Each structure stands twice: as structure tokens, then as C-alpha cells.
């Protein structure tokens with residue numbers, strides 16, 4: 082890495098000096114409790130934070146028609162967020178370096194039953210090195226790291242010598258349409274960094290994800306005549322069995338797939354939600370399950386969707402009840418392909434050197450079997466899309482937490498990355 086060692090030391094010291102403020106900033110973000118559809122106030126807060134630091138501000142609305150027309154557009158269900166994307170742009174005096182997009186999402190998954198949390202999920206308590214809270218790790222810590230990595234340069238009188246676009250998106254946990262919207266709006270850069278909680282590693286490969294529901298309808302009767310009525314909940318269980326067989330056949334197709342064949346079970350089907358029936362003594366007339374399944378990079382979402390539909394309809398034909406009332410499959414969220422990060426890019430080399438300097442260890446990469454917004458930039462911008470962020474535990478679970486020592490290390494690595502990738506110039510316009 083060409084970065085001057087004295088400058089690197091000044092940057093690291095600057096991250097250290099700003100870290101108490103950074104921790105308070107993460108806590109403020111967690112307190113917003115920004116579940117899907119409720120991200121308006123946090124986005125206003127982010128807007129003010131960026132504007133007050135001198136960024137040129139833009140708000141971008143979701144263009145439903147443009148999203149629907151794109152092959153990677155997530156399906157727009159009624160609970161789709163209408164919160165805007167917030168973007169802050171730094172423009173240098175002399176554009177001599179390479180441009181960069183720093184992106185993070187503000188939406189968080191629902192906290193689930195509160196009694197399973199040790200602390201209220203939106204009260205970001207710190208115990209030892211861990212900050213607890215829904216979204217603390219995924220990804221308010223990374224969201225703050227974008228701002229504070231840049232702030233570390235400001236504090237020592239420097240700014241990136243290239244355009245840096247800071248993007249705060251929504252819909253990462255359900256469709257990926259926030260990140261897609263930044264692409265559709267036309268933002269581009271020479272590289273993209275998204276600091277998701279990846280245990281200080283770089284994501285090398287990532288699965289695509291589809292969301293779908295299956296709805297079964299039956300004939301309601303009193304339980305004493307149960308033999309005459311079809312139980313929609315029982316029937317939904319049989320459909321789940323057929324979907325589990327599809328999951329196993331997809332896992333069997335890992336052979337020959339470089340980043341996947343070493344994994345025990347790279348493709349996971351999650352039946353994440355079930356609802357149905359109306360009364361304990363009535364045979365349920367309806368049941369709906371909500372599912373999420375992963376797909377390998379290189380598999381089109383539409384092809385995977387056709388296979389899911391065929392699995393359900395083929396199974397239904399073999400089932401006496403379902404043959405008469407075929408289940409209905411609907412796609413209602415993620416409709417995304419996976420990606421592989423090409424090895425050997427200059428951006429990766431710069432991040433690896435920055436990581437080494439900040440942590441003393443070599444940068445490792447791995448396969449992440451879950452949806453990531455980096456896919457938008459890898460697949461459609463076709464630029465190096467780096468997903469790299471802090472150590473965490475229990476994301477999407479109870480007592481989600483992020484390591485603050487790790488947040489400091491990755492913020493340092495990010496600040497060093499920005500300084501080297503974009504170059505630096507004296508602060509000012």
C-alpha cells in the first residue's frame with residue numbers, strides 16, 4: 082500500500098479520537114427502531130447529519146415502475162416501504178482519485194417477542210465490549226462507520242480527492258429495492274463498500290434470495306365431520322415437505338460450484354411465518370406460509386421461481402385434496418440473483434492492505450449464504466463491490482450485538498481505504 086505510514090498513523094489516531102462520538106451516534110441510530118415502513122424519521126436524521134457535515138444532499142423516491150421493469154427488482158407488496166433513499170455527496174476540489182460509494186441500510190428486522198431480549202431491543206445498552214440492540218450490528222454500526230471513516234479524515238484537515246457518495250437505503254431486509262433504486266437513479270462509482278457485519282472478512286460470494294408465499298384453501302366444516310373437510314393447515318405442512326425436497330435437490334447441485342461445494346448446506350429454505358384457520362373447533366379453511374430460499378450465483382431469479390412453482394403444482398397433483406384446490410404461489414419480496422466478487426481487483430488489494438494495517442491480520446474472504454445489497458453493484462454497476470464490516474453475534478436473533486473494538490478496527494480500515502483509494506487533499510471547497 083502506497084499510503085504514507087505517518088499519514089496512516091494520523092488517520093488511526095483520528096478514528097480513536099472520534100470513537101466516543103461514533104458510539105453515541107450508533108446508539109442514536111438504534112433508538113429509531115427503524116423496522117420496515119418506519120424509516121422516515123431515521124432517514125430525516127441521517128439527512129441532517131450528512132447536510133451538517135457539508136455533503137450535497139439528495140432524497141430519492143422509490144420508482145415502482147422502474148423497479149418492476151428491472152430483472153433484479155423485488156416484488157412490491159403492500160407493506161413495501163415508501164421511505165426515501167438519502168444520499169450525501171462529497172465533491173473534491175480536484176478530482177484526482179478514484180470515486181467511491183459508501184452504502185448502508187437503515188431498515189432492521191422485527192425484534193420478535195420482547196421477553197426473549199435481555200435488554201429492550203431499541204435501548205442500545207453497552208456491556209463490556211458489546212453494544213446490544215436490534216440493528217446495532219445489522220447495520221447501524223456500519224452505517225455510522227461510513228460517516229466516521231470520512232469524519233476521521235476531516236478531523237485532520239483532509240478530504241477525499243474523489244467523489245464519495247454516501248447512501249442510506251431502505252428495503253435491504255425484504256426486497257433489496259433501496260440499493261437497486263440507487264442504481265436506477267444513476268449513481269455510479271469506481272468501487273462500492275458496504276460495511277455489513279461480516280466478522281472483519283470480505284464477502285467473496287453471495288447467494289441470491291427469493292421470497293414467496295404459498296396459500297392453501299380448503300372447505301371449512303365442524304371437527305366432528307373432519308373426515309369430510311380438508312384441513313388447510315395439514316395440507317400446508319405437506320406442501321412444506323415438498324419444498325424441503327426441492328431444498329435438498331438444490332443443495333445437491335453444489336457440486337462443482339467453487340465457493341459452495343465446501344459448505345455443508347449452502348441453500349437454506351426458511352419457512353418464516355405461518356398463519357391460518359379461524360377457530361380451534363373449526364377445520365381450517367385457509368393457511369398461508371411465507372418462505373425465503375437462496376439460489377446460487379448465476380441462477381436467474383425467474384428460473385428459480387418457475388422451479389418453485391412447478392414443485393408446488395407437481396406435488397399438488399399427487400395429493401387428493403390439493404389436486405382439487407391447487408395451492409397458490411406468489412412472490413412478494415426478494416427476487417435477486419447472487420454474485421461472486423472477482424478476485425484480483427485493485428479495490429480489494431487496497432482494502433486488504435488497509436485491513437492489515439488496522440488489524441495486523443490478513444484479510445480473509447468467505448461465502449455468505451444470505452442476501453446482500455452489494456449484488457446490485459456487482460451485477461448491474463459491474464464494479465468491485467466490497468462487503469466488509471464488524472464482528473457481531475445474533476443478527477436477526479435475540480440480543481443482537483456488535484463488538485465495539487471491532488467497529489473501531491473496521492472504521493480505521495475503512496478510513497485508510499478511503500485515503501488510499503480516493504487520495505486526499507486539504508479540506509475545503
Ligand SMILES: [Zn+2]
Pocket residue numbers: 186219220253277278
Ligand atoms: Zn444488513
